Structure formats: structure tokens, C-alpha cells
Amino acid sequence: MTRAFRKSTYSSADRECVEVAIDDPHTIAIRDSKRPDSRTLHVSAAAWASFLTTLRMEQWSCLLQASASPATATLSTSAS
Template identity: 50%
Template sequence: MYIWRKSSYSGPDDANACVEIATTPTHIAIRDSKTPTTRTLTLSTSAFAPFLEALKRPSGG
């Protein structure tokens, strides 16, 4: 069972339109708070930082 928390980038005007994460010692799960019962993206803790860096890159890079 995961304990979910909203992204620190979610502001008060975002209502439920944000990303939530849950962590375990070995994995990080990501879900859309608007559809919490659908599938989640689960990454190993070692893959999470490279995943975030890839999201920051301009498309095509």
C-alpha cells in the first residue's frame, strides 16, 4: 500500500489537477490525482532522478 502526497509544485489554485507520488525504499510511484484508481508509473529509486532530468530537457533533445 502506498502513502500518496501531492507534488510540491501544486498550488492552491490547482485543485486536484496535479501529480502525486508515493515512495518505498526501492521504488517511487507516480499517478495523476484526477484519476487515482488508474495505473501508476513506478520507477526504481535509482531511475527516478534521470527520469526527472529527461523531463526537463527540451523535446527533441
């Protein structure tokens, strides 16, 4: 079976990345973009969705923490 793997839009040619493909409505295939002929990891669509949700929550958590940190507040003040 030929899969249509996709690489993240955040990826560039010189970065390591994974590619994903939908095997069927219930299974996601994941592979290393630098080694497309290597083995493929298969996870359920539900597990993949949960993984992506967790990543998005972590991303927002990091952004919120950075904006609330005292270090960012002192960047806009000038020394007297």
C-alpha cells in the same frame, strides 16, 4: 498496501498533476492526481532521481537562456 502519495507543491486544485509515493526504498509509484483509482506507474528510485535531475537542469537552462536573450535586454531601454 496503503501508499502515502504526495502532490507537488507547484500544483493547485484546478491543475493536472501527478502524485508520487515511495513503495519501498528502491521503487517509486506515480499516479494521475485527477484519477487516483487508475493504474499506477512504478519506476526505480534511480530512474526517478535521474528524471528529477534532468527536469532541474532543463529549468535552469530555460532560465539562463531567457536572461541572456536580447529581448529581455531591450525591455529596460526606453524609446526616444
